[in-house]
Amino acid sequence: MGRSRKRYSEITPDIEERINFELFTVKTMGFAGYFLIVADFINHGKNIGVLVGPGRGSAAGSAVAYCIGITNIDPIKYNLLFERFLNPDRKSMPDIDTDFDDEGRQKVIDYVVDKYGKNQVAQIITYGTMAAKMSIKDVARVLDLPLPDSNALAKLVPDRPGISLGRLLTAPIDGEKSLKTKENLSADELERVKSLRSILEEGTSLQSSVLKEAMVLEGSVRNTGIHAAGIIIAPTDLTDIIPVSTSKETDLLITQFEGKIIEDAGVIKMDFLGLKTLTILRDAVRLIEKNHGVKINLDEIPLNDIRTLELYQRGETNGTFQFESAGMQKHLKDLKPDMLEDLIAMNALYRPGPMEYIPNYIARKHGKEKVTYDLPEMEEHLKETYGITVYQEQVMLLSQKLGNFTKGDADTLRKAMGKKQIEVLNKMKSKFMEGAKSNKYHDEKILEKIWTDWEAFASYAFNKSHSTCYAFVAFQTAYLKANYPSEYMAAVLTNNLNNLDKITFFMDECRRMNIPVLGPDVNESELQFSVNKKGEIRFGLAAIKGVGEAAAESLLSERKKGGVFTDVYDLVSRVNLRAANKKCFENLALAGALDFDTSFHRAQYFAIDPKDNQTQLEKIIRFGSANQESKSSTQHTLFGDLGGVDASKPKIIPTEHFSNLEQLKKEKEIIGIYLSGHPLDDYKEEIKTFCNISVEQLNELKLLNNRDVNFAGIITNANHRVSKTGKPFGSFTIEDYNASFEFAVFSEEYAKFKHLLNNDAFVFIKARVQTKFYNEKEFELKINSVHFLDEVANKMAKGIMISFRSESINEMNIKKLKEISKNSKGKLTVKFSIRDNDQNLSIDVESNQLKLEYNKELFKELNSISERVSLIK
Numbered sequence: 001m002g003r004s005r006k007r008y009s010e011i012t013p014d015i016e017e018r019i020n021f022e023l024f025t026v027k028t029m030g031f032a033g034y035f036l037i038v039a040d041f042i043n044h045g046k047n048i049g050v051l052v053g054p055g056r057g058s059a060a061g062s063a064v065a066y067c068i069g070i071t072n073i074d075p076i077k078y079n080l081l082f083e084r085f086l087n088p089d090r091k092s093m094p095d096i097d098t099d100f101d102d103e104g105r106q107k108v109i110d111y112v113v114d115k116y117g118k119n120q121v122a123q124i125i126t127y128g129t130m131a132a133k134m135s136i137k138d139v140a141r142v143l144d145l146p147l148p149d150s151n152a153l154a155k156l157v158p159d160r161p162g163i164s165l166g167r168l169l170t171a172p173i174d175g176e177k178s179l180k181t182k183e184n185l186s187a188d189e190l191e192r193v194k195s196l197r198s199i200l201e202e203g204t205s206l207q208s209s210v211l212k213e214a215m216v217l218e219g220s221v222r223n224t225g226i227h228a229a230g231i232i233i234a235p236t237d238l239t240d241i242i243p244v245s246t247s248k249e250t251d252l253l254i255t256q257f258e259g260k261i262i263e264d265a266g267v268i269k270m271d272f273l274g275l276k277t278l279t280i281l282r283d284a285v286r287l288i289e290k291n292h293g294v295k296i297n298l299d300e301i302p303l304n305d306i307r308t309l310e311l312y313q314r315g316e317t318n319g320t321f322q323f324e325s326a327g328m329q330k331h332l333k334d335l336k337p338d339m340l341e342d343l344i345a346m347n348a349l350y351r352p353g354p355m356e357y358i359p360n361y362i363a364r365k366h367g368k369e370k371v372t373y374d375l376p377e378m379e380e381h382l383k384e385t386y387g388i389t390v391y392q393e394q395v396m397l398l399s400q401k402l403g404n405f406t407k408g409d410a411d412t413l414r415k416a417m418g419k420k421q422i423e424v425l426n427k428m429k430s431k432f433m434e435g436a437k438s439n440k441y442h443d444e445k446i447l448e449k450i451w452t453d454w455e456a457f458a459s460y461a462f463n464k465s466h467s468t469c470y471a472f473v474a475f476q477t478a479y480l481k482a483n484y485p486s487e488y489m490a491a492v493l494t495n496n497l498n499n500l501d502k503i504t505f506f507m508d509e510c511r512r513m514n515i516p517v518l519g520p521d522v523n524e525s526e527l528q529f530s531v532n533k534k535g536e537i538r539f540g541l542a543a544i545k546g547v548g549e550a551a552a553e554s555l556l557s558e559r560k561k562g563g564v565f566t567d568v569y570d571l572v573s574r575v576n577l578r579a580a581n582k583k584c585f586e587n588l589a590l591a592g593a594l595d596f597d598t599s600f601h602r603a604q605y606f607a608i609d610p611k612d613n614q615t616q617l618e619k620i621i622r623f624g625s626a627n628q629e630s631k632s633s634t635q636h637t638l639f640g641d642l643g644g645v646d647a648s649k650p651k652i653i654p655t656e657h658f659s660n661l662e663q664l665k666k667e668k669e670i671i672g673i674y675l676s677g678h679p680l681d682d683y684k685e686e687i688k689t690f691c692n693i694s695v696e697q698l699n700e701l702k703l704l705n706n707r708d709v710n711f712a713g714i715i716t717n718a719n720h721r722v723s724k725t726g727k728p729f730g731s732f733t734i735e736d737y738n739a740s741f742e743f744a745v746f747s748e749e750y751a752k753f754k755h756l757l758n759n760d761a762f763v764f765i766k767a768r769v770q771t772k773f774y775n776e777k778e779f780e781l782k783i784n785s786v787h788f789l790d791e792v793a794n795k796m797a798k799g800i801m802i803s804f805r806s807e808s809i810n811e812m813n814i815k816k817l818k819e820i821s822k823n824s825k826g827k828l829t830v831k832f833s834i835r836d837n838d839q840n841l842s843i844d845v846e847s848n849q850l851k852l853e854y855n856k857e858l859f860k861e862l863n864s865i866s867e868r869v870s871l872i873k
Contacts, residue, residue: 003067003068003069004063004067006067007066014076015076018076018082019063019064022062022063022064022082022086023064025082025086025087028088029086029088031094034268035065035070036068037268038096038270039068039069040115041108041111041112041115042069044108045100045104045107045108046069048104050100050101050103050104050107050108051100051101051104051278051279051281051282051298052098052099052100052278053098053099053100053275053278054073054469054472054473055070055073055465055469056098056099056273056469057466057469058084058095058463058465059071059085059094059095059096059097059465060073060075060080060466060468060469061075061080061082061083061084061085061393061465062075062082063082065096070098071469072299072472073465073468073469073472075465078344078464078468079381079384079397079464080393080464080465080468081396083396083407083408083410083411084393084411084414087408087411088408089408089411089412096270097229097271097273098270098273099274099275099278100272100274100275100278101275101278101279101281102276103279103282104278105274108272109231112231112233116234117237118253119238119253120235120237120238121232121233122231122238122244122252122254123227123230123232123250123253123254124226124230124231124255124258125245125254125255125256125258126225126259127223127224128221128222129219129222130217130219130220130222131162131163131218132157132163132164132165132214133154134222135215136150136153136165136210136211136214137150137154138214139210139214140210143209143213145206145207145210149207150210153196153207153211156192157192158185158189158193160183160185160189164218165211165215166215167179167183168196169196169200169211169215173193179193196211199211226247226249226250227259229271229272230259230269230270231271231272232262232270233267233270234267234268235267238253238255241265241266241267242256242257242265243255275473277477278473279495280491280494280495281298281473281477282491283490283491283494283495284480284484284488284491285298287491287530287531288484291531291533298476301475301479303339303340303475304339305479307479307482307483308475308478308479309337309339310482311482312343313332313333313336313337314333315328315329315330315332315333316329317329317332318506319477319481319488319489319509320474320477320478320481321473321474322347322470322473323343323346323347323478325350328346328350331346331350331362332346335361335362335365340471340472341384342365343471343475344464344467344468344471345384345390345467346358347462347474348390348391348467349361349390351460354390354460357390360386360388361390364386364388374446374449375402375441375450378398378402380401381398381401389453389461390461390462390464391461391464391467392414392462392463392464393463393464394464395454395457396411396413397410399413399454402435402439403434403436403439404435404439405431405432409428409431413425417454417455417461418461429451433447485513485515486515486536486537487531489506489510489513489515489537490529490531491529492506493506493507493510493517493537494540497543503672503673504673504738515535515536515537516536516537517536517539518532518536518537518538519538519539519591519593519595519667519671519675519676520540520541520543520588520591520592520593521538521596522565522571522588522593522596523559523564523596524538525539525540525593526540527541527542527549527552527553527556528540529543539671539675541555541556541593543671543672544587544588544591544593544670544671545587545669545670545672546583546586546587546670547584547587547588548579548584550579551579551580551581554576554579554580555575555580558574562574567597567599568594568597568600568620569620569624571594571597571624572585572620572624573623573624573628575624577625577628582617585605585620585621586605586606586617589605589606589617590666590667590669590670591667591671591675592675592676603655603657603658604616604654604655605617607654607655608653609653616650616653619650620650622650623648623649660677661760663676664676664677664678664679665679665760679714679762680712680713680714680737683712683762683789685859685871686712686764686789686792686871687712689797689873690710690712690764690792690873691710691711691712692709692710692711693710694737694739695711695713695736695740696736696739696741697711698711698739699741701769701779701780702779705769705770705779706770707768707769708766708767709766709769709781710766711734711736711764711765711767712736712763712765712789712792713734713735713736713740713762713763714762715758715761715763716733716735716760717731717732717733717742718757718758718759718761719732727746727747728754729744729745729746729747730744730745730750730754731744731745734765745757749782753783753786756786756788761788762788762790763786763787763788763789764786764788764789764792765783765786766783766785766786767781767783767784768782768784769782793854794826794828794853794854796873797828797854797871797873798828798829798873799828799829799831799846799871800829800830800852800854800870800871801831801832801833801869801871801872802830802831802832802833802866802868802869803833803835803866803867803869803870804832804835804866804867805834805836805867806834806835806836806837808866808867809834813865813866816861816864816865817862817865820858820861820862821850821852824852824857824858825851826851826852826853827851828851828852828853829846829847829851829872830847830850830852831845831846831872832846832847
């Protein structure tokens, strides 16, 4: 009991009984060695600094696993069941899956290989089989069916995971065990199935032959792969037990038996899972220790932390684990969670099926709906979820309490309900009824209701052990976001560097949190995203294309050794120019990483000296190289301590700045995103006033059918082409802040608008979404008009609204308004909105004399004297 005393300050009789029961079960079933092996590599991982998850799946229900360090969630505190994980009725090996941070996972696998031997550890093979669509395409290719015909045949197969071609072509359409009831195919999908069957029945066509052969080949092995996480450990040399193979993809042996049957060969299988969230937590903890000198033990964070709970109550969960979706955020705002148990329940409820109970759960928590129980005795196990059955464990506990089920019976019931095993359920129902009656529960109607509710709910009830573990990991992420927001978001950005959409999304989240995200800087950037002393997030050097790891490491090493660089000349004189070449410096300049030297603007580095046809940057690098050679040669002379002679700094070549658009385009080319701004920033007012959809919505045209839509953006990929019949047309990509959309323009539309649709054009488009003439199931944009964005306001606006607070209307501001108006006279009417906050009154007044023309400078000046300026459409 030594390890248990480390976990439990007091070993109560209940705790002792639970641990003894588990130890007896583990020993009796012969799984002690398995537990010790798993505990060994998990504890080794923790000892070498690998971040290990608190547990996952039903293993978290084991107090023994908790005591020996396999899991880190107290199953007794959270009422998690051991029998959900292991019971005498279970014949197969228990399943302990473990999450590691991505980097640490391989370290733990290396430890296992080193400990047990390379011939006793292997990865598991996977067999890819020919599914319905793939079998059709493969057979069509062999039988020389033209590709368009092959694709047309494959499209008739409904897009359902695991759909069987054999059933599609032979099973009943309607009735019992039919495609309509078992596969739940829609009317449209059933029509496509009928088309497939009519092709098959033709008998003589090539398409019919393809379908016949595809049915035969369906399910055949097509290729092999390696299981992403599965590792096996054998008691002796693997070649004495099972056939193995090798692959270029891994240094380990690979089994030739797949996971489903591998354990029958007498080996131990376990999953080593890499969880990106743990990598984010690890990186955030490192940044916090570096910046604040605080070493956080994530396993000991306070689970009643006010800031964390308030973050959940506001639904500000972007970037955290498990609770990020918009739907979940909405429910969190309504729920106002004030304890971890609320998050455990929401994690279990937020999935198809139980999701419909979320409003009841919220209403009952806040006393807006009465909490009821079919039997008073059910309160003990349903009280924490306000009378709503949320977890499989609740069904298991209640079956034991009400119906005298054994622990094994309860788990069998859970499995039978989940898999809808009708025969097993019928037997267990009578057993439940008899047991309940022996416990003096005689009302058959209530017992019937309880059983019916269980049958309905247990098919999608969730594993509380898993929900508790992942709610705990989620709380850890939210704790860091709430208490150390800059460091946490920097870690999130670092671990999403390969996903530009996510980077943009999380940068927007940083702005919402008032955390500046600054571009790369050779004096402040680290390899990855970092946080400076002001709490600002700084882009890492690794984010810049063309700056290799060797160059970045060389730069960081020199900065650490010799301090920050005073200017660009100091930089090239100190950094190893073999590691950091000309291309590296060019990309540093374009990304803004050299902006610390205010003697130069970005365009200047690329200015060419007509005397020798060299760029400014080439001259600077030559200066640095000469300086380094001079210092190196001086150090090897008798008078080295006298110092070398510095090469003369090249003169600065005057040149124009990059335009705003040109600079942003170069940033996107080098970093992948617009960094110092966005090309559309100058048109925010027009977009806000006149657009009724975003570009992102165009990717779901079906939802916009028969609607007039207005959208705006920058054309980024204009292609003016000619069709095979000689008719000109164009394909274009339009992009706004969050998304891009590709569309084509033909015939009269193309002739009318082609001069407006060119690369880098800022356009405002009016269009109508409609079904295609030749296919009513597909949708298209019918372009009605295209305007340049800088013309839209003066063409389409009816006026300008200037809003003032009553206290800001004074002689000085009136005078400024007159001066501003003199330079922007035009045709737009001007309205004033005056608000008195103390009296909660407002009044709108239209000027009889003042008429203005819209321009950016006008709005900037008007905003300096008013509360808000906007266009009137």
